[in-house]
Amino acid sequence: xxxxxxxxxxxxxxxxxxxxxxLGPEHTDAYFAAGLDEEVRRLTGSHGHITYQQARDWCExxxxxxxxxxxxxxxxxxxxYLGELSIYGVSPENETAGYRIALSxxxxxxxxxxxxxxxxxxxxxxxxxxxxxxxxxxxxxxxxAIAVYRSCGFYxxxxxxxxxxxxxxxxxxxxxxxxxxxxxxx
Ligand SMILES: CC(C)(COP(=O)(O)OP(=O)(O)OC[C@H]1O[C@@H](n2cnc3c(N)ncnc32)[C@H](O)[C@@H]1OP(=O)(O)O)[C@@H](O)C(=O)NCCC(=O)NCCS
Numbered sequence: 755x756x757x758x759x760x761x762x763x764x765x766x767x768x769x770x771x772x773x774x775x776x777l778g779p780e781h782t783d784a785y786f787a788a789g790l791d792e793e794v795r796r797l798t799g800s801h802g803h804i805t806y807q808q809a810r811d812w813c814e815x816x817x818x819x820x821x822x823x824x825x826x827x828x829x830x831x832x833x834x835y836l837g838e839l840s841i842y843g844v845s846p847e848n849e850t851a852g853y854r855i856a857l858s859x860x861x862x863x864x865x866x867x868x869x870x871x872x873x874x875x876x877x878x879x880x881x882x883x884x885x886x887x888x889x890x891x892x893x894x895x896x897x898x899a900i901a902v903y904r905s906c907g908f909y910x911x912x913x914x915x916x917x918x919x920x921x922x923x924x925x926x927x928x929x930x931x932x933x934x935x936x937x938x939x940x
Contacts, residue, residue, distance in 0.1 A: 756846050756884040758820040765882070767825070767874045772867050774825040774874055777838055781826045782806075782813045784835035788858030797896050798856055799918045799925075820844075823883075827857065827871050836862050839871055841879055841888070849886035851879065863898065872906045873937070880934045889931040893918055903930050907937035 764776035777785070786809035788794065804812075816824040822842040829836055837857035844851040855872060857863050879885045890908065892899050900910075908930040917927035 756844070756849055757882065758846065760878070760882040760884070761820045761823050761841075761844065762818055764817065764823065764825070765878060767878055768830065769870045769874050771830070771865070772836065772871045772874070773828045773830045774839070774871060775828055777813055777816045777824040777826045779810065779814045781835060781838075782810045784858060785809050785813055785826075785838065788835075788837065788856070791859050793860045794856055794858065796920065797893070797899070798854075799893060799920065822851075823875075825875065827855075827867065836867060837871075839875055841875065841883070841885075844883075844885075849884065851883075851885050851888055853879075853888050853890045868899075869902045869905060872902060876906060876932065876937050880937070886934050887931055889929060891917075891927045891929060894926040894928055900928065900930075903932075907932040909936075 767774040786804070786806050789804050789809065821844050822840060824838065824840045826838050827836040828834065835858060837855065839855035841851045841853055855868060857868055876888060879888055890903065891914070892903065894913070909932070910928050910930050912929040914927040914929065916924040918925040
């Protein structure tokens with residue numbers, strides 16, 4: 755069984771270039787602003803816009819959940835908000851969960867931040883929460899994300915044809931997953 759206390763007692767995870775802290779009300783402005791970035795919206799296939807009130811409600815309601823873990827990605831040096839990630843859809847019986855990550859602006863991408871954040875949270879997911887399998891969906895055109903996930907141990911397990919309709923064109927999504935013990939040596 756998994757340790758739900760490792761979900762409830764939200765951790766702070768510190769790496770070289772990123773710190774992962776509990777997503778909370780203090781992140782509302784940055785979380786809302788990230789939802790307006792057009793390129794991030796395309797990469798994550800986000801059709802709708804959230805309102806400021808929805809962003810606030812979301813950030814205020816993250817603490818104490820035992821079915822998911824929502825963390826803000828912060829620059830350790832100056833505390834700048836860089837994005838957010840989630841372990842969600844936790845199935846305690848199966849010891850599985852989903853993963854998603856989005857840096858908040860394209861200017862933050864390509865610097866190794868996403869890889870470091872993913873490695874940090876996977877280590878926590880496997881070693882502290884006790885998960886066995888972490889899965890995700892990524893659009894087939896998102897080569898940067900796929901490269902990062904592969905380097906963190908994820909394998910492609912399937913293809914969801916025409917899963918996204920974006921500005922008149924359809925795109926496939928890939929199902930990827932990593933198993934406990936599969937993150938090392940890659
Ligand atoms: C996806 C995301 C988390 C990756 O994090 P990142 O910090 O930008 O990525 P990194 O800098 O750690 O690594 C990028 C890697 O992708 C590779 N890459 C970049 N563009 C590529 C391309 N077109 N084809 C193949 N590889 C590519 C880089 O070479 C690098 O690998 P390397 O370090 O081995 O050379 C981040 O870009 C992001 O949040 N983007 C916006 C939202 C998004 O796409 N979320 C994912 C939805 S599934």
